[in-house]
Amino acid sequence: MNDIPDRKDKKKKIRLAAVADLHVQETDQGKWTGFFNDISQQADVVLICGDLTDTGDEGEAQLLSEALKSCTVPVVGVLGNHDHEKGRHKLIRQTLQQEHVHILEGEAVVIEGVGFAGVKGFGGGFDRHMLSMFGEKAMKAFVQEAVDEALQLDRALAHLDQEHNGIPKIALMHYSPLQETVRGEPEEIYPFLGSSRLAEPLIRRKVVAAFHGHAHAGKLQGDLSGVKVFNVARRVLHQEGHPLPFFIFEV
Secondary structure, rough: OOOOOOOOOOOOOOOEEEEOOOOEEEOOOOOOOHHHHHHHHHOOOOEOOOOOOOOOOOOHHHHHHHHOOOOOOOOEEEEEEEHHHOOOOOHHHHHHOOEEEOOOOOEEEEEEEEEEEEEOOOOOOOHHHHHOOOOOOHHHHHHHHHHHHHHHHHHHHHHHHHHHHOOEEEEEEOOOOOOOOHOOOOOOOHHHHHHHHHHHHHOHHHHHHHHEEOOOOOOOEEEEEEEEEOOOHHHHHHHHHOOOOOOEEOH
């Protein structure tokens, strides 16, 4: 786990700027520098919830890495399904891991006295429609992927509880942990937008808020037994008339 010392002033409010689904393309040269300069002027920590690249190419990641140099605050992110498209997700992560950039894959980091745990997540459906570990080998493998992602999230949150007991916890993922924030998408694709298996660690570990993307036609906000959940996909922020191209949340 990657830890940064807690802040001394426990009462200080930390401003998080969250966004997802950047889908950076190699033709985006110069497009994102101003974005990250602006976002770092309004927040203490930036959260990027997956689909950092458009086609999962390390060239796109390199362009994003250059743009992130204009960001003057720590960046915490997770990868999304687009970042896995070409099987180069490890290269993408390596490209983006800088001194102030943390790409989490079942890990946790503490910044300014706030704990952040991150996973990509996976599909599988929600509530009573969630897929079960039954049937063909391929179906079992699909469900197992969601189980593994939930276990990684739980371990990361457990680390924060054990090593930094009492600090507020924030979770990042690409796939949704609940149905509420994917509503607006066709119901037929709900099983591919997230999984309720991701919800249990969030509730049990008493996470303050969770951020995700992926469902571009979903809803901005949902509630998971007291855990605030935000779909911060750029298209969602735009379609709901959000005044900024990112979402501000105070801890």
